[in-house]
Amino acid sequence: MIETMTIERLSTMLEAYGGDPLRWPELERAAALGLIGRDPAAARMQDEAQALDVVLDCAPASLPDATLAARILAVRPRPSIGARVRDLWAELFPQSPSWAPALGLVAALALGTGVQAAAAGRLGLDDLGEVAASDDADADIAPLSGGVTIAEEDVL
Amino acid sequence: MVEDPDAGLVEATGRGDAEAASRLVARHLPRMMALARRMLGDPAEAEDVAQDVFLKVWTQAKRWQPGAAKFETWLHRVAINACYDRLRKKRGVPLDEVDERPDSAPDPEQALGQTQTARAVEAALQTLPERQRAAITLCHYQGLGNIEAAAALEISVEALESLLARGRRALKEKLRHLAGAGAPAAKLAQA
Numbered sequence: 562m563i564e565t566m567t568i569e570r571l572s573t574m575l576e577a578y579g580g581d582p583l584r585w586p587e588l589e590r591a592a593a594l595g596l597i598g599r600d601p602a603a604a605r606m607q608d609e610a611q612a613l614d615v616v617l618d619c620a621p622a623s624l625p626d627a628t629l630a631a632r633i634l635a636v637r638p639r640p641s642i643g644a645r646v647r648d649l650w651a652e653l654f655p656q657s658p659s660w661a662p663a664l665g666l667v668a669a670l671a672l673g674t675g676v677q678a679a680a681a682g683r684l685g686l687d688d689l690g691e692v693a694a695s696d697d698a699d700a701d702i703a704p705l706s707g708g709v710t711i712a713e714e715d716v717l
Numbered sequence: 718m719v720e721d722p723d724a725g726l727v728e729a730t731g732r733g734d735a736e737a738a739s740r741l742v743a744r745h746l747p748r749m750m751a752l753a754r755r756m757l758g759d760p761a762e763a764e765d766v767a768q769d770v771f772l773k774v775w776t777q778a779k780r781w782q783p784g785a786a787k788f789e790t791w792l793h794r795v796a797i798n799a800c801y802d803r804l805r806k807k808r809g810v811p812l813d814e815v816d817e818r819p820d821s822a823p824d825p826e827q828a829l830g831q832t833q834t835a836r837a838v839e840a841a842l843q844t845l846p847e848r849q850r851a852a853i854t855l856c857h858y859q860g861l862g863n864i865e866a867a868a869a870l871e872i873s874v875e876a877l878e879s880l881l882a883r884g885r886r887a888l889k890e891k892l893r894h895l896a897g898a899g900a901p902a903a904k905l906a907q908a
Contacts, residue, residue: 573878573882576881576882576885576886577856577877577878577879577881577882577885578856578863578878578881579857579885583860584856584857584860586862586863586874587862613885613888613889613892614857616834616838616892616895617838617853617857617858617888619834619835619838620755620835620838620839620842620858621754621835621836621839622751622754622858623750623751623753623754623760623763624747624750625746625747625750625764625767626764629746629750629764629767629768630739630742630743630746632768633742633746633767633768633771633772634735634738634739634742636768636772636775637735637738637775638733638775638776639733
């Protein structure tokens with residue numbers, strides 16, 4: 562906080578920032594107001610600066626078009642599925658380590674492979690062809706549902 | 718550590734939170750539009766700048782490090798630089814070489830004859846050299862403190878004060894022609 566203000570410094574401040582104390586440097590504001598309160602010449606200088614402020618305030622402002630915000634938000638990149646899994650995991654299990662979702666995914670894949678292998682063993686080779694066909698069908702459907710793939714960096 | 722009211726929103730936006738992104742746009746878009754309009758004098762170009770600014774926000778939010786500078790100061794710096802780029806492209810001359818050269822905007826006195834005080838003030842602003850206009854836009858219209866404005870312009874506070882003083886002196890001179898257009902102008906003419 563500056564405690565003393567000279568008429569020269571006040572003049573410099575008014576020339577730069579105008580007559581509104583809210584625009585003055587915070588540390589010098591109180592001292593400047595003190596000088597203006599004591600010195601009529603300083604008060605006149607502030608009045609002159611405020612006259613220009615009032616004129617400058619007449620400049621038109623542009624309000625954004627109603628659709629602009631929507632257009633801006635539309636180009637925002639969407640988070641990957643991996644990032645969303647991580648965020649959801651962190652929300653549900655805040656104490657768990659960051660690699661836990663990846664471990665869960667690996668475990669789920671291993672479990673799925675094991676189940677498929679067991680089913681193939683029980684059904685025989687002919688039936689396995691049908692299982693494979695149904696996998697292909699899923700592969701055809703995937704792109705229609707967004708074709709989401711999990712990149713390595715998303716899993717880790 | 719700088720206290721930043723936007724830190725939480727920026728961080729959430731970086732994580733892909735749509736609600737946070739929407740609130741960030743609602744909070745800052747009108748101010749970015751106002752800044753660009755005053756720098757460029759053209760609402761359509763101001764919209765383009767506002768879009769450029771937020772495009773940068775979307776790409777940078779993930780890497781945002783709170784504490785170094787306020788998000789709003791960074792946002793103003795991005796917007797001012799985007800405006801400088803557009804002004805430079807219009808002229809095809811590096812900014813440093815045209816710093817003190819006024820724009821070829823309409824004469825403020827002529828604008829007053831055509832319309833009203835608001836357009837005359839806007840025209841006068843457009844005649845200022847870019848850096849003076851940027852300083853006045855940030856401090857007078859955007860309400861940034863001197864430290865934030867200097868940071869946004871990447872100059873010292875002393876240099877900011879010099880730009881502001883020269884800009885205001887030029888505006889005062891140009892807007893003397895407003896005498897008779899209203900009470901504030903009459904007072905300005907006496908000053």
